[in-house]
Amino acid sequence: MASVALGAGAASAQDASGVENARKFLEPYLAKPAFTAPGEPFDAKACAAGKKMLSIPNSSANPFLKGIIDRMKKVGDELGLEVVEWENQGQPSQWVQGFEFAIRDGFDIIDLISGIDPGTVAPQVRAAKEAGVKVMTSHFYDPSFDQHPDVSSSLTIGFNEVGKILANWAIANTDGKANILTIVSREVPPTIPLTAGIDEMLAANCPDCRIVQEINVGVTEWATKIQPAVQAALQANPDINVIIPIYDSMSQFVVPATRLTGKVGQVKVATFNGTPFVLDFIAQGLVDMNIGESLDWIAYATVDGHLRDACGMESPTALNVPFYIFDKDNVADAGTPAQFDTGYGDAYVAGFRTLWGLDQ
Template structure:
């Protein structure tokens, strides 16, 4: 190689190092800028035209099959949906289950045999494991929706009539960005996921996208199925933080997992060095923020979710245009604002109340 070639190669290498260094410095600032968009009280945005919900839903019925009734996030949403349905004036029933696919199958069959107009698979009841049952339901004239289970970029799964998506990819991205911002681009995270839940694919895509912009960040993904959360999350976290003292964040992508993460950090004496960033806004996790056990939760107003999902389902039953975005906003809770959700926290507090008047007008109630 000539002397000039060596100089050029050396210059290119130096420029590469400089650009990589600049990239590393930019990652926390870029993350902070994105996070800032989710710190203002959300405003209401309608997902479609106004309609007379009470008139069009008279005599109609909806059966909700949650991913698992034992997950507080889902139980809270279902309770709100039941209350709202009563206010509008139609039958709403919940198929209680513990997250077993056989129980979801039984739920769909129950919905068909009892002539419900719509069966909703809520946040975890995976349509991909129910293809024959979904086809049988639709053949019987029953609409089937997959709610809060897919991201905007994901296909409608399992032959359902419609998917009611959430921006899961952005939620995952925000979790990674929080850690990047807080560690100045030096995240070493343990990410807890549940692969049988379809939304996990979207959230992990968002996480990976954000971490790809952070050259000094590392992360390890551990899968735990919903029925195993209570028995396997704690030992997995304990083992990980003992094996790698450099871990500075645990990211349980669904916040109900956090109840099993906190004891693991306490037992291992890692609570001071390892923080928790999570997603959903389940009230008991917002209480954990107030107690200093969880650092951050990308919250969704669970009552707002209930309104948004029912809005989309009612539109489907009323022959209106299907909803591609239910307009359910995210809002970041941390130690600075968690108390606004109440003490103890409530599913509908801390986000403002613009949605209450918004849906009332939208549904002509």
């Protein structure tokens, strides 16, 4: 059957429909997040008593992860759960040492937070399991991932959903004319579903939008490679009008590149995590959008899920921490300077305290 070319009017209507679909997709993420209980009430203090959790981030240099762990320590203090960070510089040999420390020092839980693939430390995960230490992940797996067989439980996060938000924001804020530069770290597994979400929404809502270039930089090389790569990309592709650094701590190296190339205000920057210095960039007009998550909310949800598992209860399969879009219209709600947990409301605090029997 012969193909039929769309007329200009039909194509224009299709483009407008895609942009409208993108705007509608974003609406729920512009509303203040609401708390949903992740499970049945339980006596969290009785469960936590005498227990220890070692949290191993993929790198302690990441302020987002550092902020979550600091808040888990505070939540743990109130419940009687000792939370310790295994500080590292993103080297697998250091992660291995963390496992050895947890096993040797009688920890109950090892929390692999946001970036460490259990498969890269599989012998250590197995050794911990055999020693009676439960290995759990948080803020790492997308719901589409298969959990490592030796991991006790996983609190997933919708990385694919994040990618869809980023793509639809780019579509809506360029009126369907997005020429995108993405900055990714493909050795971090959540990158795969996140970038798939971007591709899916571009195909669905804006076939004429395109990713002009992808810059793939390993986490330990962000500080040295992102800025020159972004500068080169902007100079070689003057039609780029959106930059998506998929993890917002990358933005500290993107902003100098847009400044040096004279692209501040001309190229929109959209990202994910809600790290305060990036929210300050929004207030300063250097970044346009950040999909935020309350780090305190993540901390409460992580402690909740891991305690449920450690005490033989069913653990949630997701963190259930809502995403919230910050832009120039609401970034002031995050504080001046911005704070990790400001702007999201505090419904989760009362929600978890009631769930744990602390306010009865």
